[in-house]
Amino acid sequence: MSLNKKEPQPFWKIKSLVEMSAKEWESLCDGCGKCCLEKLEDELSGEISYTAVACNLLDLETCRCARYEQRHQYMDDCIQLDTKNISELKWMPSTCAYRLLAEGKDLPAWHPLVTKNKNSAIEAGITIKDRAVTAKDAKDLEKYIVDWPE
Template sequence: MTDPIDRDGLRQKFWERVPLKNLSPKEWEALCDGCGKCCLNKLEDADTGEVVFTRVACRLLDDETCRCAHYDVRKTIVPECVVLKPSNIADIAYWMPKTCAYRLLFEGKALYDWHPLISGDPESVHRAGQSVQGWTVPEFDVPVEDWEDHVIDEEL
C-alpha cells in the first residue's frame, strides 16, 4: 500500500516516518520552515569549532520574506553557499540553527509546533518570533572584519 499524498504532493506526516535520505525532493524542500537563519553569516572558532551566528545576512536573503531571492541559482551567484542535502547533512548539521527542521530530524528530534508543516501556516514561523524577519543587516553593508560586532547572543 502506498502512502496517501496530500494536495501539495507530499506524503502524510512524512517528517515523522521517512528517513531524510528517502525524502522526495519536494518533501526535502518542504522541511524548510522559512526562518532565514541558515542565511545568516556565521563565525567559527578555529580552535574550538564553536559556531556563532551574526545579524549579517547573505546578500541574497530577502529580509521580509526570509527566503533566498535567487534560490534556484544561488550557488552561481554565491559560490560559497552551502546546498544542504541528505548526503551532506551529517557534516553540516552542527552549523545549522538549533531550530532547523533538517537538524532536528537528523538529531532524531521532533519539529516545533510553529513549523509550517505542523501549523499548516507558512507565517507561523514569523509570528512565533523564530525567523530573522526585519532584523538582519546586508553583508555588503558590514566589512567582514566587523562581523564580530554583529554576533547574536541568543541561541538559534
C-alpha cells in the same frame, strides 16, 4: 455504527530524510533564514559564532533566498544541504527542521507544515525578521556577533 477513521501520518513522521521526495525535502525548510547568516570561525578553537549579517541574497522581509534556484551561481560558498552533510553541520540552528529530523526529533508546533500556514515561523518569532542586516550594509562582521541562533 461509527468508524473511527485514523488521520494518515504526515510524511516526515513515516519517512526518513533519504526516503523523502525532492518536494518533501524542500518543504521541510521553515524559512527561518538563520542558516543564511554570516558566521565567523575562531582560528584557534574552531568555535563558530553567528552574526546578525545575512547573505546578500536573503530577502529580509520574507526570510527566503531571493535567488534560491540560482543561488550557487551567485554565492560560491552557499552550502547545498543534503542527507549526507546535515549531521556534520553542527552550526545549523537547533530549530532547523533538517537538524531536528536528523536527530530523530519531531517538527515544532509552529512549523509551517504542522500549522499549514506558510507564515507561521515568522509569526512565532523564530526567524531572522527584524533582527538582521544585509551583508552589503555591514562592514565589520565582528561587530555583529550575536548569541542567537542556538
